[in-house]
Amino acid sequence: MTIALSQFDEVRLDRVSRDFGALNALRDISLTIRRREFIALLGPSGCGKSTTLNCIAGLLPVTGGAIWLDKSRVDTLRPEERGFGMVFQNYALFPHLNVRQNIGFGLKMRGTPKAEIDRKVDEALNLVRLKGQENKLPGQLSGGQQQRVAIARAIVIEPPLVLMDEPLSNLDAKLRLEMRAEIRRIHNELGATTIYVTHDQDEALSLADRIVVLRDGVVRQVGTPKELYEAPSHLDVADFMGFRNKLKGRVVGAEGGRAVLDVEGARISGVARETLSAGATAFAAIRPDDLMVGEAGPNAIAVTVDTIEYRGREFVGTAHSAGGLDFVFRSHQPVEPGSQVHLRADDGRVLVFAEPIQGRQ
Amino acid sequence: MIRDTTLGSKLWAAAIWFLVGFFVINLFAMIATVVTSSFATRWLGTWLPVGFTTRWYSSAWSEFQLWDVLMVTFQVIAAVVFISGALGVTAAYALARREFAGKRLLILLFLLPLMIPPITFGIPLATVLYQTGLAGTFWGVVAANLVPTVPFVILVMIPFIEQIDPKIEAAARVFGANTFKLFVHVLLPLLLPGILAALLLVLVRTIAMFELTFLVAGPTSQTLVVALYYAVFAAGVRAVQSIDAMAVIYMVTTLVWLIIALRFVNPTQIVTRAKQQPAH
Amino acid sequence: MDALAPATPVEHGPSLRQRLAARGFDAVTLLVVPAAIFSLLLFVYPFAFGFVLSFEPKAGGDWLANYKRFFSDPFLYDTIGNTLRLAIPVTLINLLLAVPIAFRVRLMRRQRLLTTILVLPITLGTVLVAEGLLNYLGPQGWFNRTLITFGLISQPLKLVHNYWGVFASLVITGFPFTFLLTLSYVTGIDPALEQAAATLGASAWQRFRHVYLPLLMPGFAITFCLSFVQAFSVFPSAVLLGEPAGVTRVISIAAATAAFEEYDYSMASAIAMIMGFVQLAIVVAVLASRGLFYRGPASGAKG
Numbered sequence: 001m002t003i004a005l006s007q008f009d010e011v012r013l014d015r016v017s018r019d020f021g022a023l024n025a026l027r028d029i030s031l032t033i034r035r036r037e038f039i040a041l042l043g044p045s046g047c048g049k050s051t052t053l054n055c056i057a058g059l060l061p062v063t064g065g066a067i068w069l070d071k072s073r074v075d076t077l078r079p080e081e082r083g084f085g086m087v088f089q090n091y092a093l094f095p096h097l098n099v100r101q102n103i104g105f106g107l108k109m110r111g112t113p114k115a116e117i118d119r120k121v122d123e124a125l126n127l128v129r130l131k132g133q134e135n136k137l138p139g140q141l142s143g144g145q146q147q148r149v150a151i152a153r154a155i156v157i158e159p160p161l162v163l164m165d166e167p168l169s170n171l172d173a174k175l176r177l178e179m180r181a182e183i184r185r186i187h188n189e190l191g192a193t194t195i196y197v198t199h200d201q202d203e204a205l206s207l208a209d210r211i212v213v214l215r216d217g218v219v220r221q222v223g224t225p226k227e228l229y230e231a232p233s234h235l236d237v238a239d240f241m242g243f244r245n246k247l248k249g250r251v252v253g254a255e256g257g258r259a260v261l262d263v264e265g266a267r268i269s270g271v272a273r274e275t276l277s278a279g280a281t282a283f284a285a286i287r288p289d290d291l292m293v294g295e296a297g298p299n300a301i302a303v304t305v306d307t308i309e310y311r312g313r314e315f316v317g318t319a320h321s322a323g324g325l326d327f328v329f330r331s332h333q334p335v336e337p338g339s340q341v342h343l344r345a346d347d348g349r350v351l352v353f354a355e356p357i358q359g360r361q
Numbered sequence: 362m363i364r365d366t367t368l369g370s371k372l373w374a375a376a377i378w379f380l381v382g383f384f385v386i387n388l389f390a391m392i393a394t395v396v397t398s399s400f401a402t403r404w405l406g407t408w409l410p411v412g413f414t415t416r417w418y419s420s421a422w423s424e425f426q427l428w429d430v431l432m433v434t435f436q437v438i439a440a441v442v443f444i445s446g447a448l449g450v451t452a453a454y455a456l457a458r459r460e461f462a463g464k465r466l467l468i469l470l471f472l473l474p475l476m477i478p479p480i481t482f483g484i485p486l487a488t489v490l491y492q493t494g495l496a497g498t499f500w501g502v503v504a505a506n507l508v509p510t511v512p513f514v515i516l517v518m519i520p521f522i523e524q525i526d527p528k529i530e531a532a533a534r535v536f537g538a539n540t541f542k543l544f545v546h547v548l549l550p551l552l553l554p555g556i557l558a559a560l561l562l563v564l565v566r567t568i569a570m571f572e573l574t575f576l577v578a579g580p581t582s583q584t585l586v587v588a589l590y591y592a593v594f595a596a597g598v599r600a601v602q603s604i605d606a607m608a609v610i611y612m613v614t615t616l617v618w619l620i621i622a623l624r625f626v627n628p629t630q631i632v633t634r635a636k637q638q639p640a641h
Numbered sequence: 642m643d644a645l646a647p648a649t650p651v652e653h654g655p656s657l658r659q660r661l662a663a664r665g666f667d668a669v670t671l672l673v674v675p676a677a678i679f680s681l682l683l684f685v686y687p688f689a690f691g692f693v694l695s696f697e698p699k700a701g702g703d704w705l706a707n708y709k710r711f712f713s714d715p716f717l718y719d720t721i722g723n724t725l726r727l728a729i730p731v732t733l734i735n736l737l738l739a740v741p742i743a744f745r746v747r748l749m750r751r752q753r754l755l756t757t758i759l760v761l762p763i764t765l766g767t768v769l770v771a772e773g774l775l776n777y778l779g780p781q782g783w784f785n786r787t788l789i790t791f792g793l794i795s796q797p798l799k800l801v802h803n804y805w806g807v808f809a810s811l812v813i814t815g816f817p818f819t820f821l822l823t824l825s826y827v828t829g830i831d832p833a834l835e836q837a838a839a840t841l842g843a844s845a846w847q848r849f850r851h852v853y854l855p856l857l858m859p860g861f862a863i864t865f866c867l868s869f870v871q872a873f874s875v876f877p878s879a880v881l882l883g884e885p886a887g888v889t890r891v892i893s894i895a896a897a898t899a900a901f902e903e904y905d906y907s908m909a910s911a912i913a914m915i916m917g918f919v920q921l922a923i924v925v926a927v928l929a930s931r932g933l934f935y936r937g938p939a940s941g942a943k944g
Contacts (some may be wrong), residue, residue, distance in 0.1 A: 059836050079839035086840040092833035096855045105851070106841030157841060370845065377745045380738060385758055388813060390783055391773040392761075398776055406781050452676035459670045467677060474684050476867070477917065478874030480893045482684065484913040485691025488906040508683050511676055569766030571877055576897075590768045593775070593881050601776070608772050612765060619764045628756040629821045 008070050008160050010034050011056075011193070016075075017064030018051055018217075025051045026217045028065065033161075036191040040198055040208035042240070048217035049197045053163050056195065058082050069160060080109075085154030085192075087164040091146045093138035099125075099149050100134040106157035124152040127186060144175045151183070155192055164196045168203065180206060201240060205229060213237050233273060235283055235353040243285035243351065244328045247301070251276045251352075259352040264323040266301040270350025281355045286345045288316065291329040294344035303327055303343055305335050319343065395612070399605035421606040424599060425588055433499070434568070434584040434614070440503045441510055441567050442560050448507075449514025450556055454548075456515065457522035471512035479509065479572040487576040497579025505573040510563045517562065521555035554625070561622035568615050585611050695911035707911035717912075720892040721919060727804070727879075727891065728872035731811040735819040735868055736861065743824040744849075756824070759817035770810050771881040775801055778809060806882035807889045811872050819868045826860030827853075866924045873920055892916045 011033040018026040026048045033039050041049040054060040056067060058079035067075040074082050085106075093102050103124050107117045125131050128148035138146055147167060154162055167183070168176045184207060187194060198204050204211045205225040213220045213228065221233045232238040235246065249263035259272035261284050268284045276282055294300060303319035308331070315331045319341070329343050399417055401410030421427060452471075456464065474482065486505055490496035495504065533547045571586045578587050589611050592604045661667065698706040711717045746752055762770055778784050778800040785797040800806055830853065838848045876893040883889025892912065900909035 057836075057840055059839070079836070080842045080844055082840075083842060084840060086837065088833050088837055090831070090833060092831065092837035094834060094837075094852060105838070105843075109838075109842040109844075109847055109851075153837075153841065163840075373741075374745060377741055381742055381755070384816065387777075387784070388758070388762060391770070391777040391813070392765075394777040394783060395769075395773045408783070408786060448676045448679055451672040455670050455673035459667070461666055461670050467673065470677070470680055470685070474680075476870070477920070478870055480874045480876055480896070481913055481917045481920065482688060484896050484900055484909050485694075486683065486687040487900065488694065488910060489687040489690050491906070504683055507679070511679060515676060565764050569764055571766055571768050572874075575877075576900075586766060586768050589772065590877055590881075593768070593772045596775075604772065605776075608769055611769060615764055615766075615769075616761075619760070623757060623760075628753065628760040629825055 008035060010070065011161055012068040013052075013056070013065070014068065015065035016052070016055060016062050016067060018048075018055055018060060019063045024217055026055070026062075029214075029217075029219055030065075031212060031219065031222070033193060033195065035193055038187055038194045038196065038207060038209045040196045040204035040211045041214060042198060042201060042204040042211050043214035044240070045199060047214040049199075049214050050165055051217075052214070053086075053165050053195060053197050056161070057084055057086050057163050083157065083159055085157055085159035085162045087147075087150045087154050087162070087167045089166045089169060091138075091150040091167075091170075093146055093149055093153075095138055098135050098137055099130060099141070102138065102149055103134075103152045103156050105153060110157070120156050121152075124156040127155075127189065128152045128182075143171050144179055147171065147179055148182070151186065155186070155190060160193065162192045162194045164194060166197055166199070168198075168200075176203075183207060201242070213240065231273065232285075232351070235285065235356050238273075238285045238351060238353065243287055245284075245286040245288065245291055247284040247286070247325055249282060249284060251278050251280050251282050254278060258347075261352060263301060264321055264325070268299055268301070268345075268350060269347045270345075270352045271348065272352045274352075274354040276352065276354055283353045283355065285351045285353060286349065288328040288330055290345050290349035291327065291343050292345070293329065293331045293333075293335060293341050296342045297344070299347055299350065300342040300344040302340060305337050305339050305341060307337055308335055310334075392612070395605050395608050398602055399609045401602055404602075417600070417602040417606040418610075420600075421603045421610070424603060425592060425607055427585075427588075427607065427610060429581075430583060430585050430588045431610075431614075433582060436499065437502050437506065437574075437582075437584055438564055438567050441506045442564050444503070445507055445510040445514050445563055446556060446560050448511050449559070450518055450552065452511075453515045453518035454522055457519045458527065471515050474509045474512050475516070479570070480576075482508065483573050483576040486573075490577050496577045497582060499582050501577045501579075502574055502582045502584070505577045506567055506570055508573070509570075510567065513563060513566070514559045517559040518552075518555055521559075522552065525551050558622075558626045561618070561625055565615070565618050565622050568618060585614060691910035692914060694907050695914050697907055699905045699907045707908050708915070710908070711911060711915060716890075717895055720890055720895045721915070723888060724873055724875070724891040724893075725919075727807055727811065727875060727889065728869055731808060731815055731872045732819075732865060732869040735812065735816045736823070736865055738816060739820040739823040739864075740827075740861070742820060743827045744853075746824060747828050752824075756821060759820060761817075762813050763817050767810065767814055767875075767877045768881070770813050771878040774806060774810055774813070774878075774882055778806060801882055803884050804888050807875065807879050810878035810882050811875060814878075815868055815872055818871060819864060822864045822867065823861070826857055826864065829860075830856055862927050862930065866927050869923060869927075870920050873923075874916070892919075 013029050013031040015028040015030055016026060017024065017028055029048075029052060031039075041052055043049050051060060055062045055075070058075075058077060058081075062075050065075075066073055094105065097105065100121055104117045104121045107120060112120075121134075125134055128151055130145065130148050130152065133141065133145060138149065141149065150167070154164075164183075168179055171179060180203060183196075186192075187207075196204075196207060205228075208225060210222060210224055211228050212222050215236055221228060221237050223231075228237065229241055232241050232243070239246070247261070247263045247268060249261035249268065251259060252262045252267070253260040254272055254276040257272055258269060259276050259282065260267055260269040261282055262268075263284065270284055296302070301321060303321050306318045306320060308315050308317040315334055317329050317331055317335060319327045319329060321327070327343055335341055397410065398404060400413045400415065401417075402412040402414045404410035456468065483505065486508065487496060490501045490505065495501035529551070530543060530547060533543050538546060568584075569586060570584075571590060574584050574587050575590065578584065583591075589604075589607055592599060592607055596604060655663070658667075695707055696704040698704075700706070703709075746755060749755070776782050780797040780799070784800070785794075788794045789797065800809065834852055834856075835848050838852045843851060874893055875891055876897070879885060879889045879891045879894060883891075885894055893916070896909050896912040896916065899905045899912055
């Protein structure tokens with residue numbers, strides 16, 4: 001592989017902030033990205049993940065903090081001076097240029113000799129498997145092919161850093177899976193350091209080496225996919241990671257990293273993820289997968305079944321408790337809607353969080 | 362959007378804003394000249410007039426028979442707006458909802474009067490109207506003004522109608538509306554904002570339409586803008602202030618409607634036909 | 642709408658009505674008929690009539706007599722040159738000013754105030770602008786006074802009743818028109834394309850040269866044509882602000898004189914046809930060169 005990526009050790013965001021008038025879109029984002037790493041910025045829409053990406057690319061000036069590429073400061077440079085490759089959400093292919101010209105655009109801007117442009121573009125075409133399409137205009141390509149051109153165009157300039165802004169969100173479900181694998185493969189082959197913005201936790205979990213969860217312009221948690229999936233640090237991160245059951249209760253005991261809650265009279269114990277004091281309101285978060293129909297007893301709560309759906313190997317149901325809590329659960333056998341059952345979870349699979357502070361923190 | 366902050370780009374931006382400022386200042390100064398002059402007692406060789414008066418308005422009113430001219434103007438405009446609305450909206454509906462042989466040709470036919478300047482087709486049109494005896498009459502002026510306004514309404518309304526889902530009409534049919542009820546209860550309310558916008562634009566354009574009216578109007582069928590032209594043309598016969606008073610009356614008539622129109626339409630629509638039609 | 646009405650049972654194949662409906666002709670299509678008849682009567686017929694009439698000279702003689710007279714009389718054929726000498730520089734200046742300004746205004750959040758101000762001279766019309774400029778640019782007008790006060794000139798410039806008066810009025814009414822058209826083309830281009838070019842290392846000038854310009858060329862060509870055609874048909878300001886017997890005797894004046902002073906409708910029609918032909922020739926030439934450029938959506942492919 002001769003598409004070589006520039007040598008550097010780390011990209012560092014140092015308390016980066018961005019205001020739009022009175023609104024703080026980003027507040028004190030600090031983050032270090034190591035060479036060859038694949039980082040996903042994950043969060044709901046409006047959390048500031050695209051703003052972060054645009055600040056790194058130079059498309060939006062930062063209003064505070066700095067961005068460093070090893071020892072050189074880049075946030076004061078214009079986007080064309082930074083040399084980062086970027087893949088846009090709607091691809092932003094130049095409609096008047098064919099595939100070859102689109103991919104070669106960045107090299108041409110740098111004044112690279114024609115023969116070298118041709119050689120590098122050929123290599124990039126091979127890498128994204130678009131040989132034979134090079135004379136088509138973007139309008140004649142399918143969505144997946146356009147996506148490949150956009151990726152090839154970004155990496156052919158051998159950028160120290162590749163930025164991807166929700167690149168799969170315009171594709172249909174099947175193509176999205178295909179292109180996800182493709183992005184993985186290209187990353188494995190090239191080892192390009194990548195920052196990838198997405199609102200889809202599946203994408204982030206499957207692609208990233210590390211995930212950064214953003215909310216309201218603040219970093220909530222940074223970790224490997226496994227850390228985030230198994231040990232989210234806050235209730236909102238847990239919510240994002242698929243802990244759909246959030247049981248509000250009162251702390252009756254907390255010690256040694258474990259906590260016991262009183263939820264509508266039932267005792268629910270689990271792993272304490274935050275500091276909890278007795279008597280305070282807290283939430284027990286449980287994935288639907290871990291909440292099963294079972295016997296009355298410890299870590300079980302009585303509910304009335306609302307609906308039950310057949311999902312092949314098992315059933316997924318919804319239910320509510322006497323106190324008005326809603327539940328999503330799993331069951332091996334059908335349960336009659338309207339019937340009274342107990343839902344149970346292993347205490348190792350229950351995470352307990354403090355009540356979030358209301359409003360923006 | 363990318364904003365540069367280098368010195369060169371700041372100078373460039375400053376130069377551009379200077380040009381815009383220069384244009385806007387001259388434009389307003391020109392308008393202010395007319396307004397000031399219309400209130401001037403005597404204004405020769407000084408920055409400002411010797412004194413101010415409103416008497417030029419009453420003299421212009423009687424000298425130029427402005428009451429009659431204004432009446433003719435409003436009648437012409439009302440007729441043009443009404444007829445171009447009726448002809449234009451129905452044709453636009455057919456063109457938006459049906460595909461048929463010759464449709465592209467028809468659209469080209471409606472596009473041409475907007476592409477060719479009025480003076481070019483106005484002269485042959487005036488010739489025909491003089492031969493039929495319509496020229497010089499009220500309806501001759503109306504007919505000439507309709508030539509560009511009917512196509513204008515059609516081309517503004519086609520995209521507007523196209524964006525209304527035809528399933529809504531189908532649904533009304535299913536629920537038992539006949540053609541008349543469909544039109545009154547479903548189509549009209551949906552189309553009203555578009556019709557209003559199109560007709561306001563027609564109105565503003567017709568007040569200022571000089572060439573066509575000039576070519577076909579007779580002494581009793583002049584609109585305000587043509588009367589103003591003759592007054593300026595014969596300058597020297599009347600006092601300048603009197604002509605300027607008339608110009609101010611013309612400006613006020615135009616601007617009132619412009620302000621009303623701008624509540625419903627984007628300023629760029631006065632120049633362009635709704636969204637740019639794809640070139641056929 | 643009739644397509645939705647319950648179909649009557651048919652025994653012997655499709656009726657004429659159904660066959661027509663299948664090709665798109667039904668009651669709804671008929672709604673286009675009044676406007677089409679109107680257009681034929683008041684646009685196509687007069688044009689054809691004028692065309693034929695231009696070959697039937699009032700004074701008799703052979704069928705080309707009007708055209709022969711036009712092209713042998715310098716007082717007549719010079720009007721083409723006079724008009725082009727006004728229309729081409731004005732259109733080019735308007736377009737050259739409109740492009741950089743539109744690129745700057747596109748970044749503005751409150752464009753509406755500026756577009757509203759610029760729409761003023763268009764709605765006020767050429768007659769009012771001519772009357773206003775007559776005072777404003779006159780020897781005692783505020784424009785000359787300001788220049789003298791700042792010491793830029795010692796004698797008032799002669800700006801009315803000559804070429805420059807008409808030129809100024811064409812810029813005042815023509816620039817807003819050109820600008821607003823240009824702005825609508827410029828803002829129609831997906832800003833992500835410029836961002837993409839920037840991340841790929843293109844400087845501001847390169848982004849304009851390699852991304853915006855090729856995408857905008859077709860729009861600029863149309864803008865040029867529409868602006869040119871407007872300037873070419875200049876009439877009231879050439880009479881009121883210019884020198885209608887001399888340098889600003891434009892082709893519209895020649896046509897109007899033939900019609901309303903000589904009552905020679907045949908000659909007037911011939912001049913109108915020549916005028917239409919010159920406009921058409923320039924428009925076709927400009928639009929033909931458009932074929933050299935990319936034509937299609939400017940929004941970054943399918944997106």
